[in-house]
Amino acid sequence: MYGIGIAKGLMVTLTNLFRKPFTIQYPEEAVPQSPRFRGEEFAWYEERCTGCASCAKYCPLGIIRIVTHPGGANVPEGDSYAIDVFDIDIGRCMFCGLCVEACPYDALFMGSGFERGQYRRDDLIITVDELRSSERRPSTWFRPQLEERDYRPQGGEPLSWEEVGR
Amino acid sequence: MTLRTEPVTINLGPQHPSTHGVFRMRITFDGEVILDVEPVFGYLHRGSEKLAEERTYAQVVTLTDRLDYVSSMSNNLAYVLAVEKLAGIQPPERAMYLRVIAAELQRISSHLVATGFFLNDLGALATPLMYCFREREKILDLFEMLCGARITLSYMRVGGVFQDAPTEFWPAIRDFLSFMPEYVDEYEKMLTGNEILLSRTKDVGILAGETAINCSASGPVLRSAGVNWDLRKADPYDVYDRLEFDVPVGTVGDNYDRYLLRIAEIRQSLRIIEQCVDQIPEGPVRERIPNLVRPPVGDAYAHVESPKGELGFYLVSDGSIAPYRCKIRSPSLINLTVLRDILIGWKLADMIVTFGSIDINMGEVDR
Ligand code: SF4
Ligand code: SF4
Numbered sequence: 001m002y003g004i005g006i007a008k009g010l011m012v013t014l015t016n017l018f019r020k021p022f023t024i025q026y027p028e029e030a031v032p033q034s035p036r037f038r039g040e041e042f043a044w045y046e047e048r049c050t051g052c053a054s055c056a057k058y059c060p061l062g063i064i065r066i067v068t069h070p071g072g073a074n075v076p077e078g079d080s081y082a083i084d085v086f087d088i089d090i091g092r093c094m095f096c097g098l099c100v101e102a103c104p105y106d107a108l109f110m111g112s113g114f115e116r117g118q119y120r121r122d123d124l125i126i127t128v129d130e131l132r133s134s135e136r137r138p139s140t141w142f143r144p145q146l147e148e149r150d151y152r153p154q155g156g157e158p159l160s161w162e163e164v165g166r
Numbered sequence: 167m168t169l170r171t172e173p174v175t176i177n178l179g180p181q182h183p184s185t186h187g188v189f190r191m192r193i194t195f196d197g198e199v200i201l202d203v204e205p206v207f208g209y210l211h212r213g214s215e216k217l218a219e220e221r222t223y224a225q226v227v228t229l230t231d232r233l234d235y236v237s238s239m240s241n242n243l244a245y246v247l248a249v250e251k252l253a254g255i256q257p258p259e260r261a262m263y264l265r266v267i268a269a270e271l272q273r274i275s276s277h278l279v280a281t282g283f284f285l286n287d288l289g290a291l292a293t294p295l296m297y298c299f300r301e302r303e304k305i306l307d308l309f310e311m312l313c314g315a316r317i318t319l320s321y322m323r324v325g326g327v328f329q330d331a332p333t334e335f336w337p338a339i340r341d342f343l344s345f346m347p348e349y350v351d352e353y354e355k356m357l358t359g360n361e362i363l364l365s366r367t368k369d370v371g372i373l374a375g376e377t378a379i380n381c382s383a384s385g386p387v388l389r390s391a392g393v394n395w396d397l398r399k400a401d402p403y404d405v406y407d408r409l410e411f412d413v414p415v416g417t418v419g420d421n422y423d424r425y426l427l428r429i430a431e432i433r434q435s436l437r438i439i440e441q442c443v444d445q446i447p448e449g450p451v452r453e454r455i456p457n458l459v460r461p462p463v464g465d466a467y468a469h470v471e472s473p474k475g476e477l478g479f480y481l482v483s484d485g486s487i488a489p490y491r492c493k494i495r496s497p498s499l500i501n502l503t504v505l506r507d508i509l510i511g512w513k514l515a516d517m518i519v520t521f522g523s524i525d526i527n528m529g530e531v532d533r
Contacts, residue, residue: 005361012356022300034307036314036332058457060225096228096320101328102457110314141314142329 033112033154035140035147038095041111042088042126043136045161048107051081058102063089086131090116091124101142106165109138112153138164173201178517180209186283187528191505191521198513203506207499210532218492223249223324223459226489231318233496234530236279239272239309240472242322247403248468248479249324253461255453261326262404263446267339268312268321269470270435270442274346275305276473277428277435280525284425285357287522288366294357301349304342311335325453336443343440350432358426367421371508371520374419381503385475386431387524390416390423397471409441421523428525458487474498474525494533498526 024031033039051068068081100110118124137153140146145166151159179190188209194202214233218226230241243265250257257265282298306316312331313321321327357363373383378391388395396413398406414430416423461483469478475497482491501524508520 008356008360022303034311034314034332034334036312037310038314058225060221060228094228094318095315096231096318097314098225098228098320139314144329147332 039111039113040116041113043109043138044131047161054102055099086128088126110141210528214533222487234527237272237276238319239268244470244477246322252466255325257326258450260449261451267442273473275302278302284522325455330451371421390427391419424523496530498530
């Protein structure tokens with residue numbers, strides 16, 4: 001009776017020897033990401049943003065800080081507020097995406113990356129300059145217009161503000 | 167001549183690899199036999215109930231993700247059902263099917279984690295766990311397609327789900343349904359009937375049905391003791407009343423039964439998902455409701471059969487945009503009530519296994 005277990009166990013080892021491995025050699029191979037992946041690098045388009053701060057109000061943690069002054073010119077919507085500060089403290093962000101859901105003008109998108117490691121907490125705050133200058137590969141999360149075009153943020157082309165609207 | 171003996175009290179935890187989180191037990195032993203157990207919890211208390219009182223109804227969904235972090239979907243579901251009951255919102259048909267699919271996928275993944283760690287506790291270090299995590303990974307990939315996250319999902323919304331499933335989800339879930347039964351067979355081949363597993367778990371940590379009911383246990387713990395009680399049958403929510411499935415019930419209520427029951431439930435969940443994928447109608451997935459829901463003054467209680475048992479949310483509204491009170495009936499905490507009954511009288515080595523077989527999650531115990 002006892003001993004069958006060992007034979008059975010070795011059988012399992014033997015069959016697994018010839019199976020395709022399930023693991024991915026991560027830093028060398030990229031983990032495939034779904035286009036809806038809610039990643040770290042927020043994509044924000046100043047041209048579309050009106051400074052309405054819906055995103056900041058909707059965030060459950062209140063980690064988006066927006067300072068505006070009147071007199072900006074928003075391209076699709078006409079007159080609006082100009083953005084002075086748009087900080088997202090991703091050190092506290094939980095990537096729930098509610099801010100993206102709240103944005104009525106399709107100006108804010110979740111990003112696709114997940115490798116933004118820093119040594120200091122302060123460096124985890126995404127400032128407005130970073131948002132302006134970053135390459136934007138927006139996630140298709142809550143943006144059906146991107147999903148319709150079959151856009152894939154991982155390894156895809158960065159999109160400009162005209163391409164992301166409805 | 168008799169040797170003078172005296173009981174020894176040992177602290178297990180809060181940081182101990184077998185306690186599945188920060189859980190502490192003060193155990194009194196007579197030699198190897200357990201005389202008394204006193205669970206101490208609260209180390210992971212984050213005040214979720216209180217935090218919910220100062221967030222809007224939509225924002226609280228993100229808090230529920232963090233209760234039982236291996237089954238976020240069920241938590242989302244229980245919460246949105248409570249708000250819908252409170253505000254009198256009826257979600258669209260398609261959304262209800264999507265929710266059931268998501269919740270059942272989550273049940274499979276949670277049971278896989280439970281089974282894996284249960285065997286880990288038995289001393290089968292990491293190997294069975296890796297097998298279980300292999301399939302859990304596939305489920306998490308499905309979740310990522312569905313809602314962009316893998317653990318803290320925030321998929322469901324008051325009045326439906328946040329968005330329809332992408333087109334690539336349907337072939338993927340069909341694929342999953344075709345290979346998953348094979349993998350479940352593989353676990354059974356390796357584990358069910360394994361001599362070591364049998365000798366360590368059979369007739370260990372026996373829980374009588376009567377005791378389980380008196381302790382208001384629910385979920386696999388209750389059903390393994392031979393009580394047929396499943397909220398999906400007893401009080402169907404969403405579309406469970408249109409689906410055909412069996413409720414597996416144990417006989418003895420020992421650790422082995424609890425293991426078998428989880429495997430059987432995985433098979434039933436696969437059956438449910440298959441029916442849902444076949445039946446799901448076209449249509450909208452989200453009711454058009456304002457972002458700031460203001461339910462009328464009143465209260466509501468909604469419960470679901472989460473992988474661990476009955477998960478309920480009791481919400482009180484004062485007519486404002488945030489709940490006045492949010493009480494969470496968490497299955498993990500209440501299932502711990504049976505701890506003394508199934509541990510006292512057993513040996514030290516059985517304790518870890520028995521404790522693992524209850525399948526608690528500290529995020530939910532302490533909230
Ligand atoms: S993803 Fe969630 S937590 Fe992060 S900024 Fe947006 S709303 Fe706030
Ligand atoms: S990103 Fe969207 S929600 Fe936020 S301020 Fe700009 S327009 Fe408003």
